[in-house]
Structure formats: C-alpha cells, structure tokens
Amino acid sequence: MQQLLTSIFEPGFFSSEPVHVALVIGGAAAIVSAIVGVFTVMRGQSFAGHALSDVSTAGGSGAFLIGLSPLVGFVGLGVVGATTMDAIGVRRVRGRDLATGIVLGGSIGLAALFLYLGTTSGATTGATQQILFGSIFSIDSSTIPLVIVFSAVAIAIIAALYRPLLLSSVSNDVAAARGVPLRLVGLLFMAALAVAVGLSSLTIGAILSTALLVGPAAIALRLTARPGIALLVAGVIGVGVTWAGVLLAYDSYYWGTSRQGYPVSFFIVTLVFLLYLASGLRERKG
C-alpha cells in the first residue's frame, strides 16, 4: 500500500510549496470557471469566454509595459472588452459572435504591439510563451488573497443574478415576458465572465482558462439537464481534473530518463477532452 502511494505521489509532492499554490489557485480558478462556465455554455457564449482570455492577455502585456500590476491589466481590459462586445452586438446570436470577433481582432493587434514594445525595450525572455500558456507552477503565493477576492466578486454576481440569469439563459422570450431586464442581466453576466476569465488567464494561462471554463460545464450539461446539479457536477469535474493534472505533471518529471516534465496544461486539457468524449458516449446510450 505504502509502495503504491509513493508510486502515485512521487517524493516531495505534498511538501512542495509550488504544488500547494498550484493546488489552491488551480482549485479556486476551477470552481469559479465551472460556475460561470455552466451559464456560458448554456447561453452559447463559449467564443466570448475564450476571446476574453486573449483580450485580458493584451491587457496583461500592456500593464507589463507601463509597469502596472498585471492583475489590473488582465481584469481591467477584460471588463472593457466584455462591455464593448455587449455594446456593439446584442441583437442576434450571429451579430454577437461577430462583435466578439471584432473586439478580439482589435485586442490581438494591441497584444502584438505591446509584446513587440515590451521585448524591444527590455529583457523579457519567455514573455510571449508565458502570456500564451501561463504556468500554474510559477504563481507567486502573494497573489492568493487577491485571487480569492476577485473570485468571490465573480461568484457573488452570479449568485445575485441566479434566477433571472438562468431564466434568460434557458429562454430569452420567457425571461422577457416575465419582465427580466435582459440587457442588464446580459451586461452583468459579461462582467462576471470577464472577471473570472481575467483571473484564470493570469493565474493558470489562456489555454487552461478556456479549458476549465467550457470543458467541465459542457460535460456536466451533457450528463444532466438540471442546472443546480450541473453546477455541482461541473465544479467537481473542474477541481478533479485540475488536481489530477497537477499531480500528473509533477510525476511526469520522474518518467523516463530525460528528467523533463510535461506542461500541466497538457494533462488537464487532455483529461477534460477525454471526459467530454466519454460523456458523449453516455449521452447517446441514455
């Protein structure tokens, strides 16, 4: 038994500081992403959710350039981007995707400029890669309190909006008939989405941000039609894959002889993808 445990948890896993931080921040990001994600998938706004991670990345590189805290850049430009998307394309679903695309295109241009200026004005080895992929193992533990506060904000918005948000996500017409202020609910939801995505792209990188936002929620919504249960299932899946991914990435260092680990994002995304495929099999039978 002892031997089995040590072969699963390679030496030093529980005493490693970066692992602790990765487990805490990864877990928090996974829960927030899963909760916001269920509504994102229900509303068909996965594209906006993904685009916002790129938008906040542009904000992050801009903040880096002028010496602001990256958190301000990530969340700040994310919220601005989300508001712009909401302002220019609300009428139809297609118009919404187009609006998302325009905002995304503009911010990618900005990111190109900021990264270029950043790399020519100073030494920023790996900045492009860091911003693109992020690294859960290189988080500074001092950011934990801020991350928790912003996560609480995002969850509070969702909790306060729960009924009208759910209603408008299931059916816009029914919600409108019941007097739900659709514009306001949509805008507030976009703000919560921007905060959640900005946080997760800062801490765990853009890839994982989208994976944890859309993946667990899409899996949960394939397994159950009840929103309350879907939220719970998505949260459990999100935390489960994140922790399993961190463990596998840590262990992968001991695989083979090269002593070179695999990126944690690879494991988490692969687990999410496989679970999504598996949930499809179940759905077909059921």
Next chain:
Amino acid sequence: MFSGFMINAWTIATVVAIVAGVVGFFVVLRGSAFPAHAIPKGAFAGAAAANLLGINALVGLGVFAVLAALGIGTLGRRGRQDAVTALALVMMLAIGAVLLSRSSQYEPQIYALLFGEVLGVSTTELLPVALLGMVCIAAVMLLYRPLLLSSIVPEIAEARGIRARRVEMAFLLVVAVATAVTVPVVGALLIFSLMIGPPAAARSFTDRPSLALVLSVVFALVTVWAAIAISYLSNWPIGFFVGAIGAISYGIGRVWSGLRGAREAQSGRRAGLAA
C-alpha cells in the same frame, strides 16, 4: 519600400488578402467567427511540431488545420458547436505547449508564428502559397451557391437538397486550407482579424452578396497594403495595424449603416405621410 525583398512581401500579402477577403466573407455571413479563430490558432501547434521534426512548416500547419476542421465538424454535429470548438482549440494548444516545451524554440520565432512575419518571406515560399491560395478561391467559387443559400436561408437550401452538414464540413476545410496559406505570413492570430474586419465592414455597406464579396476583398487588400506601408515607415509590428485598421473599418461600416438606416426610416416616414 518597393525594392528587393519588399517585392515578395507585397506579392504574398496581396495573395493573403484576397484569400482572407473571399473566405472571410463567408465566415461573417455564416457567423463562423469562432471556428475561423480556432483553426488558425490551433494549427499554430502544427507549425511548432514541424519545427521540432525539422519539416516544412506549411505541412505541419496544413495537417493540424485539417485535423482541427474535421474535429470541429464531426464533434459539432452532436452537442454544442461553440463548446466543441473551444475544446478542440485548447486540445491543440496543449499539444503545442508540449511540443514547445520539448524544443529550444527561439522566442522571436514563436512571436512570428503568432503575429506574422510578412517582411521575411522568401521567393521559394511564394509559389506554394500562391497555389494553395488559388485552390482556396476555386473551392469557394465551386461552393458559392450552396454556401450562400445555406448561410442566408437554410430552410430553402435544405428544400433544394443541399446538405447543410456537408456544406459546413466543406467550408471548414476551406478555412483550414486558407489557414495553411496565410498563417506563415500574417500569423495565427492576425489572419483572424483579416477574415473578420474587412468582410464585416463590407456587409454594412451593401446588402448584395456579390458586391459585398468584392468590397470585402478590396477592404482586405487596402488593410494589408496600408498595414505594410505604415509598419515599414514606423517600424511597429504589422499585426497591430492589421488589427486596428480592421476594427476601425468595422466601426466606420457600423456608423454608415446606422446613418443609412436612419435615412431610410426618415424617407419611409415621409412616404407614409404623403400616402
């Protein structure tokens, strides 16, 4: 600005702009902005793989782009297409992350793959890009009517025996080929700006599909040419100008269509009063 190596840049940028203008027109019409973003961005991993294996980047890009298109097309039939697109994208990016962690890739090369390196195009790269570009345009011309019908009035297309799923799949493959053509030149991220901005602007100026298609190509050409010229003069990255001009032209288009809508409403009211 027009000497020596710059000639290649102008030529290849023109090919890219035409392809992006034509394919982008249908991307906007069909509301496929997300796949059009996901396929090039995911294919970026293919270029990284090619680099690691020491083969031509065009091959890696092409293979990954086609895989992404097939994945999105088949998985999207059941389940929500936007969620599937997001998952396919992150899966490919994660594979890219592994490949990059295995190679000692030089940072500026990654930047170039993402944001483009139009000034570094060699003469030997011109021919395959031009050929693939022509394949792309030919495929769109071949698919023109079914694509148009199934994008605008899906019910009529269905009634005429056009299979929506096949058209969708064929279209995703066209996007994949366009990706392979354009990514080495303008980068995995910026080709998206070029496929969205000019066509979206073109659509705000006219309702006629054929005219909008022509306008879309014209806008894409103007965007790319202006971006190269300004980038050459200012030494700032071309990607910034492509993104900015795309967003601005869309903004102008929106203002224009807003004004037109107001004018039509006004003349409509006058007509109503006269009657």
